Amino acid sequence: MKTYRIEDIQILNELPPKAKKGDKIAIDTEWTQMEKKKLHRPTGNFASLACTFDGKVVYLIQDSSKIKAFLDNLNDGVWIFHNAKFDIFHLRRFANIQKRMRLWDTMLIEQIMYSGYYSDFTLADLARRRLNIYLPKEERETFNEASNELTQSQLVYSAFDVVATWQVYKSQRTEIDENDLNLWKEIELPFLWVVLSLSGMKVDSQAWKILAKRNMEKAQEYRDKYPEMNLSSPEQVLKKLNELGYKKLDSTKEDYLKPILSECEFAKDLLEYRGLSKASSTYGENWIEDFMESDNRIYSDFKPIGAATGRLSSSSPNMENIPSKDTKEFRKCFIADDENVLVDADWSAQEPRIASYLSQDEKMIEIFRNKKDIYIEAARLMFGWNLSKKDPRRKELMKPTVLGASYGLTEYGMELKYQIPKKDGKRLLNAFFDTFDGMRRFRDRQYKIKTFVQTIYGRKFWLNPYQKGSENNALNSPVQGSAADALKIAAYSFLDRWGWADTNSVMVNIVHDEILIEVPEQLKDAAIQMLKDVMIEVAESMHDGIPADVEIGFGKNWADAHP
DNA sequence: GGAGACGGCGCC
């Protein structure tokens, strides 16, 4: 593997020339003293901005007052970044950058082309794979500790980075096919601007801290009850359970302990403790201290392609796993500003609808066309049951069966996860695939694929047939990924229709199939109507012939707004 | 004292 040499490039410490339409310009920035876990927030200091038109001559400035002029000169060209979200967010601290479609992101494009095939998409990974060039990691890691002024060696390496980005672009451009290019232009590129526009969610920090304190104290009571051991240590917990006579347990996770809860006080205490411990550690005081900003809002770092399926992910903090099932207390802490309300919309039974489209299962499609509840109707067709919406069998048996059918759930999983006896689980799954035989054919067809599978809009997921779980990936990725495609299109379309804002848009959170916006109270009804319309239109144009349904609500906090 | 693996668990 090669490394770049200084004599391969020329560094000019001046503004770039005026770009012409059609110029392809790689751009890269460097920042010093960035706070870890806050790379997505305005921390650190500007160090350099570099670009190259040809992979040889690099224009590089270190004076932040020249950023605007630098970018103005590049305006007519196509901008190439590796992880544009980062550079654009930080450049916006110095220059107004409007959403533009003349943009290429080597990271997102590589993810579009190779999700599932590779798991690492750093610039160094791409340079290694595509260019056979080694970008030294050591130098890259010196930027954080650096003082504001970069050393000569750091400047050279930042120039190498922008050259690598340009060369990776060239390599991708010759290889990318029409399908992947469309995904970029129609879905990921527009959605990138949504992520850059997101506002944070406002948090009632007082309420959160009271909650955190209570959970901490309750967790402490359990620690005091078992002073001889550490309840947070699975190893010690397993030892204790063995002493109590539960010798064949090989895990202490909740699923394995549920069967013994009625007879074992320790197991019961342990699970109580775990819940409180999780709440007070992951969602404790630190959460506020670490992430709440001076405007009382929380700004998460959303990765546009966070999962190989195409889903987003969220971190620092993760806004996708705030507790909601056992208690609404946490989501009550996410609030709207005084004159505003939160509007919260999610697609109902989104994944079963997508599965019915992909499989073209006639009976499932019929149920959705008749606007019926999929779980109730499946029970009727499978067993002749006549369930009400509140019948526990709907939630406890039918939901796992219908949803699990697109994941590859087995009767063993059903027993472990839902305490459904294996015999009954087997019966449920058999009845499901007997009744919905299109789904069985779809499943069996997907299971045979060994190369890649695609979403409705063509997003690829590369399979590794030698990897455990590959068959289920083939089954589930098109379903999960199509849902992600719809989400991205809907989020962009809504903002486009509502009125675009480059930063601090009305959109405040996105959770897989759920979109949250915060709007002035008097615009609430219009927002509800528009968001619902857009989400239904987008879903129905994707799964053509199958109606979509959106549940939408509003309120002063997230819990009340959630339908 | 930090990195990384692991067990565990929050959400969709």
Add this chain to the structure above:
DNA sequence: AAAGGGCGCCGTCTCC
């Protein structure tokens, strides 16, 4: 023999 997909974050434990 194993036994549902996708994430990110916590504490523990081990290693250096």
